[in-house]
Amino acid sequence: MTITEVSKKFDLSQDTLRYYERIGLIPSVNRNKGGIRDYTEEDCKWIEFIKCMRNAGLPIEVLIEYVGLFQQGDATIDARKKLLTEQRDQLIARMEDMQKTLERLNCKIERYEQAIIPIENELKKSED
Amino acid sequence: MTITEVSKKFDLSQDTLRYYERIGLIPSVNRNKGGIRDYTEEDCKWIEFIKCMRNAGLPIEVLIEYVGLFQQGDATIDARKKLLTEQRDQLIARMEDMQKTLERLNCKIERYEQAIIPIENELKKSED
DNA sequence: GTAACACTTGAAGTTAACTCTAAGTCAAGA
DNA sequence: TCTTGACTTAGAGTTAACTTCAAGTGTTAC
Numbered sequence: 001m002t003i004t005e006v007s008k009k010f011d012l013s014q015d016t017l018r019y020y021e022r023i024g025l026i027p028s029v030n031r032n033k034g035g036i037r038d039y040t041e042e043d044c045k046w047i048e049f050i051k052c053m054r055n056a057g058l059p060i061e062v063l064i065e066y067v068g069l070f071q072q073g074d075a076t077i078d079a080r081k082k083l084l085t086e087q088r089d090q091l092i093a094r095m096e097d098m099q100k101t102l103e104r105l106n107c108k109i110e111r112y113e114q115a116i117i118p119i120e121n122e123l124k125k126s127e128d
Numbered sequence: 129m130t131i132t133e134v135s136k137k138f139d140l141s142q143d144t145l146r147y148y149e150r151i152g153l154i155p156s157v158n159r160n161k162g163g164i165r166d167y168t169e170e171d172c173k174w175i176e177f178i179k180c181m182r183n184a185g186l187p188i189e190v191l192i193e194y195v196g197l198f199q200q201g202d203a204t205i206d207a208r209k210k211l212l213t214e215q216r217d218q219l220i221a222r223m224e225d226m227q228k229t230l231e232r233l234n235c236k237i238e239r240y241e242q243a244i245i246p247i248e249n250e251l252k253k254s255e256d
Numbered sequence: 257g258t259a260a261c262a263c264t265t266g267a268a269g270t271t272a273a274c275t276c277t278a279a280g281t282c283a284a285g286a
Numbered sequence: 287t288c289t290t291g292a293c294t295t296a297g298a299g300t301t302a303a304c305t306t307c308a309a310g311t312g313t314t315a316c
Contacts, residue, residue, distance in 0.1 A: 003263080015305055018264090023303095034312055036263055056229030057185075060303065081240035088233040091226060098223050101184030105216040112209035132292075142293090143275055150295095151273095162282060164293055188273065 001039040010047055017047070024064050025050055027071065057094065058087050129167040138175055145175070152192050153178055155199065185222065186215050 007014045020026050026046045029037045039047075046067075053063055066083055069076040135142045148154050149165075154174045157165045167175075174195075181191055194211055197204035 013305075014263090016303090019304065022266095031264090034263080035265095036312085052229055052232060054303095056226045058229075077240060081237060084233055084237050084240070088230065088237060091230055091233065095223060095226050095230070098184045098219060098226075101180050101186075102216065102219055102223070104180060105212055105219065109209060109212050109216060112205055112212070115205055130292085141275075144273090146294090147274065159294090162293080163295095164282090182273095 001044065003037050006039045006044065006047065009044070010051055012051060020050065023060070024067060025060055027067065056091055062087060129172065131165050134167045134172065134175065138179055140179065148178065151188070152195060153188060155195065184219055190215060
């Protein structure tokens, strides 16, 4: 798979894909004789995983560490589990914060809905 | 209330408080005869609101716009409601993304706990 | 054969959101 | 009186995460 195809498939720019590879956020991709990237299915799985984690706000630095641990093999399973567990807990904390904010926004929006009605009534009065 | 007190109360640095005021993220704070900020209860409410919204990831730019609309009075109620509604919808979308990632992380962690070697370890063979 | 085009690299530039620095004012304490 | 320390401002610096640029290579279309 070419970078153009992968870029379209995951809606990530070619620049971002090259950047991710350069910093070790995805394992390095094989090149053909012309030096051009040829992504395998496995590469795509990594990209999809990383994209998902980044969408949820996991920092690049942490994900680089995860990829690094992964490439070191089974000896790092414990460390990987620890890393993922920490990130999961932080994710839950962020979601709880967001839930609070969501409720607050909903309250505010509801109040604005009620505030608009009196104004509309004012307008009606002045019309007749 | 002094900036030191407000800083401690909300766990925001003094620099951040001054920065927020400078860019219009909170309405401007009164100064005493010496030119030193004296925060009112009202100021604190704004700060608390902004902190909550920032924690949930609402962009500063959008919040500045909200504060601006607020200061223009009742004529902007519709616009404010629209702005908040858009932000709420985006917040929900982000939370849904995060929920998916959370489930995925939980799966992965569970697999590590069960000491089942993840499928991706197969991939490792090809690279070093 | 040459022009267009997709790709390569390393490095510089951008954006959001702070964070720090420098230079200065002012009130209180030894 | 002098010094300490909290505060002021404008502006420069930092960090994360891209994004763009410059210069060059290799493949395809006419």
